[in-house]
Amino acid sequence: xxxxxxxxxxxxxxxxxxxxxxxxxxxxxxxxxxxxxxxxxxxxxxxxxxxxxxxxxxxxxxxxxxxxxxxxxxxxxxxxxxxxxxxxxxxxxxxxxxxxxxxxxxxxxxxxxxxxxxxxxxxxxxxxxxxxxxxxxxxxxxxxxxxxxxxxxxxxxxxxxxxxxxxxxxxxxxxxxxxxxxxxxxxxxxxxxxxxxxxxxxxxxxxxxxxxxxxxxxxxxxxxxxxxxxxxxxxxxxxxxxxxxxxxxxxxxxxxxxxxxxxxxxxxxxxxxxxxxxxxxxxxxxxxxxxxxxxxxxxxxxxxxxxxxxxxxxxxxxxxxxxxxxxxxxxx
Amino acid sequence: xxxxxxxxxxxxxxxxxxxxxxxxxxxxxxxxxxxxxxxxxxxxxxxxxxxxxxxxxxxxxxxxxxxxxxxxxxxxxxxxxxxxxxxxxxxxxxxxxxxxxxxxxxxxxxxxxxxxxxxxxxxxxxxxxxxxxxxxxxxxxxxxxxxxxxxxxxxxxxxxxxxxxxxxxxxxxxxxxxxxxxxxxxxxxxxxxxxxxxxxxxxxxxxxxxxxxxxxxxxxxxxxxxxxxxxxxxxxxxxxxxxxxxxxxxxxxxxxxxxxxxxxxxxxxxxxxxxxxxxxxxxxxxxxxxxxxxxxxxxxxxxxxxxxxxxxxxxxxxxxxxxxxxxxxxxxxxxxxxxxxxxxxxxxxxxxxxxxxxxxxxxxxxxxxxxxxxxxxxxxxxxxxxxxxxxxxxxxxxxxxxxxxxxxxxxxxxxxxxxxxxxxxxxxxxxxxxxxxxxxxxxxxxxxxxxxxx
Numbered sequence: 001x002x003x004x005x006x007x008x009x010x011x012x013x014x015x016x017x018x019x020x021x022x023x024x025x026x027x028x029x030x031x032x033x034x035x036x037x038x039x040x041x042x043x044x045x046x047x048x049x050x051x052x053x054x055x056x057x058x059x060x061x062x063x064x065x066x067x068x069x070x071x072x073x074x075x076x077x078x079x080x081x082x083x084x085x086x087x088x089x090x091x092x093x094x095x096x097x098x099x100x101x102x103x104x105x106x107x108x109x110x111x112x113x114x115x116x117x118x119x120x121x122x123x124x125x126x127x128x129x130x131x132x133x134x135x136x137x138x139x140x141x142x143x144x145x146x147x148x149x150x151x152x153x154x155x156x157x158x159x160x161x162x163x164x165x166x167x168x169x170x171x172x173x174x175x176x177x178x179x180x181x182x183x184x185x186x187x188x189x190x191x192x193x194x195x196x197x198x199x200x201x202x203x204x205x206x207x208x209x210x211x212x213x214x215x216x217x218x219x220x221x222x223x224x225x226x227x228x229x230x231x232x233x234x235x236x237x238x239x240x241x242x243x244x245x246x247x248x249x250x251x252x253x254x255x256x257x258x259x260x261x262x263x264x265x266x267x268x269x270x271x272x273x274x275x276x277x278x279x280x281x282x283x284x285x286x287x288x289x290x291x292x293x294x295x296x297x298x299x300x301x302x303x304x305x306x307x308x309x310x311x312x313x314x315x316x317x318x319x320x321x322x323x324x325x326x327x328x329x330x331x332x
Numbered sequence: 333x334x335x336x337x338x339x340x341x342x343x344x345x346x347x348x349x350x351x352x353x354x355x356x357x358x359x360x361x362x363x364x365x366x367x368x369x370x371x372x373x374x375x376x377x378x379x380x381x382x383x384x385x386x387x388x389x390x391x392x393x394x395x396x397x398x399x400x401x402x403x404x405x406x407x408x409x410x411x412x413x414x415x416x417x418x419x420x421x422x423x424x425x426x427x428x429x430x431x432x433x434x435x436x437x438x439x440x441x442x443x444x445x446x447x448x449x450x451x452x453x454x455x456x457x458x459x460x461x462x463x464x465x466x467x468x469x470x471x472x473x474x475x476x477x478x479x480x481x482x483x484x485x486x487x488x489x490x491x492x493x494x495x496x497x498x499x500x501x502x503x504x505x506x507x508x509x510x511x512x513x514x515x516x517x518x519x520x521x522x523x524x525x526x527x528x529x530x531x532x533x534x535x536x537x538x539x540x541x542x543x544x545x546x547x548x549x550x551x552x553x554x555x556x557x558x559x560x561x562x563x564x565x566x567x568x569x570x571x572x573x574x575x576x577x578x579x580x581x582x583x584x585x586x587x588x589x590x591x592x593x594x595x596x597x598x599x600x601x602x603x604x605x606x607x608x609x610x611x612x613x614x615x616x617x618x619x620x621x622x623x624x625x626x627x628x629x630x631x632x633x634x635x636x637x638x639x640x641x642x643x644x645x646x647x648x649x650x651x652x653x654x655x656x657x658x659x660x661x662x663x664x665x666x667x668x669x670x671x672x673x674x675x676x677x678x679x680x681x682x683x684x685x686x687x688x689x690x691x692x693x694x695x696x697x698x699x700x701x702x703x704x705x706x707x708x709x710x711x712x713x714x715x716x717x718x719x720x721x722x723x724x725x726x727x728x729x730x731x732x733x734x735x736x737x738x739x740x741x742x743x744x745x746x747x748x749x750x751x752x753x754x755x756x757x758x759x760x761x762x763x764x765x766x767x768x769x770x771x772x773x774x775x776x777x778x779x780x781x782x783x784x785x786x
Contacts, residue, residue, distance in 0.1 A: 053443030056398055060435045066405050067431045071424030074416035081409030085728050088410060089736040092403050093743055099399035100747060103392045107754050293421040296497050300425040307432040311440075318440050321451050 002301060004294040008287040011072035011297060012280065014304070015065055020269050022061035024166065024262055029055045031167015033098055033124025034160065035186055038117050043179055048102065048120075050174040050326040055102065057315065059095070069280075072297060073290040076280040083142040084134050091130035098123030125160060132159025139205060139272075141283045151204060158197030165190035166265065169258040172246075174326045181247070187257055188243040195236045198268060202229050205275065211283070212275045225274060232267040235260050336725045338733040339411040342740060344707075346403050348700055349744045353397030355699050358472055358517065359524035360390050361465035366551070368458050381544040385762055386528065389755060391446055396751060398439070403740075411733070412714070414724030419495045419715050422488055422503055423478055430474035438467030469517065476516055480509035482715045483706070484577045495718060507577055511570035512706075518563040519702065522662060523695025525559060528552035529669075530692025531759050533685040540763040549680070550673050553688065556666035564659060568623075574709075575624055578716065579633045580641065581709030584648040586620050587613075590634040594618040600653075603645040608636065643711040651704040658698040665691055 002010065029051040036044050070077045081088055097119050105116035136152025137144075168187035172180055206213040216225055239260045245251035278286045291297070364387055371379035405427075408416055416423060444452060444460040452460070487502030488495045497503060529552035532545040575582045583589075587598045589608050597619035601610040621630040635642045665687055672684055714721040726733075 049447075053447040056395070056442055057436060057439035059398065059402065060431070060439045063402055063405050063435060064431050066409075067427055070405070070408060070416060071420070071428045074420040074424070077409040077416060078413030081406060082413060082726060082728065085410050085726075085732050086735065088406055089739060092406060093739055095402055096399040096743060096747070100392075100395050103395040104750060104754060107388060107392060107758055108750075109757055292424060293494075293496055296421040296425050299497070299500055300428045303429060304432060311432065311436045314440050315436075318443055321444060321448050 002298060007294050007297050007301075008072075008278075008291045010301065011068060011291070012278075012287045014308075015068040015072065016269075016273060018061050018065035018068060020266060022058070022065055023269065024265055025054070025058035025061060027163045027265070028166045028170040028258075029058055030098075030124045030128045031163040031165065031190075032170060033120055033167070034128065034164050035167055035171070035183075036117060036121045036124075038114060038121065041113075043182075044117055046175060046179060046326060047171065048105070050171065052102075053318065053322050055099070057318070059099065062095075071300065072292055073280050073285075073287065074292055075290045076285050079281050079285065080138070080142075084137060087130050087134050087137070091127055091134070094123045094126030094130060096123070098127060128160045128163045129156040132156035135159065138282065139201075139209070139275075141209075141281075147208070151208075154197070154200055158194070158201060161190050161193040161197055162265070162268075165194050166258070166261045169261045173255045173258045176325055184243050184246045188240060188247065191236055191240050191243065191261075194264070195233065195240075198229070198232060198236075202271075209275075209282075215275060228267055228271050228274075232264050232271075235264050235267070239264075333730065333734075335728060335730050335733055336722060338730055338737055339725050339728075340721070342733060342737045343407055343411060345737070345740055345744065346400070346407055348703075349740075349748070350397065350400040350404060351699065351703065352696055352748075353393050353400065354468065354472070355520045355523045355695065356393050356527055357390060357397055358468045358520040359522075360386065360393065360528070361461070361468050362521075363524060363528060363551075363555075364390060365458075365461050365465050368461050372454060372458055378543045378547060381542070382548050385544065385758070386548070387446065388758060389531075391442075392751070392754065394438075394442060396747065400744075411726045411728070412724045413726055414719065415714060418493065418719045418724070419482075422481060422485075422495055422497050425497075425500075426474055426478040426481070426504070430471050434467045434471035434474060438464050438471065441467065472517060472520070473513065476513045477504045477506070477509055480512045481506045483512075483710055484508040485715060485718060490718065495715075508570075508573050511566065511573045514566045515563070515570045515702075518559055518566055519695065519699045521559045522556060522563060523699055525552045525556035525666075526662065526688075526691045526695045527693070529556065529688050530690075531755065533680075533688040534692070534756070535759050535763055536680065537682075537685050537689060538760065538763055546678070546680070549688070550670075550677075553666055553669045553673060556662060557670040560659065560663045560666050564663070567659070572624065574706075578709065580635060580638045580643065581648070581706070582624065583633055583635045583638075584643055584645045584709060585652040585705060586624075586632065587645065587649050588620075588632055588634040589636050589645075591631060591637050592634060593621070593631045594629045595620040595632040597623065598649075601649070603649050605644050605646055641712070643709050648705050648709050651701040651708070655698050655701040655705065658694050658701070662691065662694060662698070 032047050032051050036047055038044070066077075069080070101116045101120035101123055105113050105120060108116060133152045133156035136155030137148065139155070140148035140151055165187060168183045168190055171183035172187060175183065206216055216222060239257055242251055242256060242260075276282050278288060280287045280290060364383060367379050367383040367386065370376075371383060441460040441463040445457065445464050448460065449457050481503055484507040485495075486506040487497065487499035489498050490496070529549050532549035532552065535545040536549065571582065571585075586595065587601050587603050587610055588595055589603075589610070594617070596615035596617045598610070599614045599616065601613040601615075603610050618628045621632055622628050624630065624632060635645060669684055669688060673680055710716055712720050712722065714724050
């Protein structure tokens with residue numbers, strides 16, 4: 001049913017799918033984490049309640065993405081994680097702290113709650129920053145020079161603001177009243193910062209990376225490709241305008257900003273894929289060179305064809321159950 | 333220390349910390365299903381009370397299991413690249429199926445189970461609870477299939493130093509898999525039973541006069557009384573299976589250096605890996621041979637028969653005795669406790685509560701000890717006969733691994749402290765809550781606000 005030649009493409013697509021779903025889903029809950037106020041318990045409770053039923057499944061997409069890299073491209077997995085040894089470990093500490101802080105904050109004595117709120121915020125920021133930092137190093141082909149580290153630091157901040165943006169858009173959708181108004185302001189600020197970060201990454205990347213330059217600026221495909229960043233910038237612009245209207249109470253935003261931000265994420269991500277395809281480790285290893293034994297992959301793939309649609313179905317089911325504005329946490 | 337030892341310690345630390353939580357949640361999920369169904373059938377609010385307390389403990393424990401588990405999926409690449417490069421064709425799909433069939437299932441329905449009780453009909457909530465329990469057990473199924481394969485590999489061939497799958501049925505149901513799965517699931521059952529019993533006993537000792545902790549104590553102790561003898565039987569079968577496939581591990585467990593007919597059962601000894609001798613032996617003649625070969629004069633292989641191919645004896649020998657000792661203690665406490673609770677339903681004697689409380693985390697220690705026996709017992713191999721641990725290790729600089737090891741150890745110590753502290757905080761807080769202050773299937777303002785919040 002699947003030829004050996006198709007398998008690298010199929011598994012690379014599955015992995016790419018898992019990564020973008022992860023970035024969107026864990027993106028919004030990491031963003032909410034970074035936005036968490038440490039001096040307003042009612043608001044922080046509502047914000048936490050909005051991500052409560054989902055964060056755990058959201059993080060599972062990261063395990064799937066890394067798992068697919070491990071399973072389908074083990075050599076790439078060793079190369080990437082070996083090169084990112086320290087940043088990966090720091091990110092994991094961030095993920096651990098925020099994941100448990102979420103549960104601890106609600107169960108410890110109330111005077112300890114603030115400690116866990118702070119750790120939740122800190123862990124979320126650390127995770128987001130390290131993910132961006134690693135993305136930067138990945139783009140820089142894992143060179144630890146002063147320029148590449150500087151670029152990675154910017155990329156780290158970029159991911160932080162992007163996650164904050166999607167987190168704020170999530171809050172606009174899931175909350176109302178005063179908190180929604182605040183989230184609108186947060187979204188506007190984060191949107192502008194995201195605009196700047198995308199601009200920086202888009203301009204620096206082709207300059208330092210020859211292959212990226214050729215892909216993006218070879219005509220005629222460039223005519224199509226260059227529309228992608230333009231589209232992203234337009235969407236951020238429209239979003240900014242809508243948010244301004246919403247702040248002046250001339251527009252009910254609801255789900256629109258979230259949908260726009262999702263499009264921006266997908267657009268940016270497609271841009272990244274176009275830049276590096278078919279390499280799984282930029283400049284070193286392509287998906288065709290590093291694929292594992294086809295018969296093992298086929299064994300996994302047949303099962304996946306049943307299981308992945310099921311996962312998507314019950315994920316949608318779960319989001320439907322918790323549809324609409326968030327209610328106070330009733331946790332049993 | 334070199335990268336090899338540092339990476340081993342780091343992996344051991346990660347997986348030891350991780351296993352603490354799944355070993356509770358796998359069985360605790362089934363206890364929750366039981367409580368929920370009892371409530372559904374009887375309509376008695378006390379079952380909902382019990383469910384509500386333990387579902388909070390479950391949520392916290394599960395979260396710790398999830399985050400410490402994410403670390404595991406990165407460890408293969410960061411510290412043991414040789415593992416996937418050599419046996420990735422087999423390990424990959426097993427791990428993949430664990431993520432796809434189990435992780436998503438449990439994580440998604442956990443959300444519904446924890447937050448959806450007022451949003452879905454009762455049967456659907458019970459179903460969500462059931463699916464979470466099923467998911468946790470399914471995850472144990474896949475990961476133990478892989479772990480067992482590393483002990484007793486089957487269904488593969490090696491070409492150019494890389495293992496290729498030839499028969500997936502034989503890979504999954506490899507020779508030690510049924511025993512290891514049974515032994516581990518029962519260990520989880522015992523860990524959760526003593527955990528529930530211990531915390532309930534603690535509540536009673538602190539003057540909780542409600543019905544909920546008394547019933548939870550009884551259910552948990554009865555479960556332990558049933559599971560402990562089964563565990564001893566399955567553990568014995570597992571041991572016989574190990575003798576067949578990894579005799580060097582059994583030699584280390586029994587403290588045998590030289591192959592012997594009619595080997596004695598060592599109750600105590602201090603094995604010395606340098607001089608290859610035991611000191612301070614206290615033994616029962618011929619009993620080890622009888623237990624393992626069912627013959628007074630049966631021959632047991634000693635470690636000296638496996639030159640350079642065997643694990644160190646001392647850690648295995650002691651871990652094994654800790655596990656068995658705790659197993660015997662569990663047997664006594666659960667049987668005696670159940671017998672007494674049948675008589676004294678309403679007011680269990682103080683000394684019984686004390687001893688059950690003392691056993692709260694006995695399952696953790698026994699589980700860890702058991703895992704050390706089986707994992708150290710496989711050394712010097714990572715995959716028995718195919719890949720040595722040494723060949724799989726990373727070439728990271730030792731300073732990088734020391735740094736991350738310190739980072740993990742600090743985080744884990746911090747979290748373990750808070751986990752135990754929080755469990756007892758929750759137990760104490762529940763003492764002050766009235767018996768049935770609310771309609772137990774409806775949320776009220778008091779549930780939502782204040783300290784009860786979440």
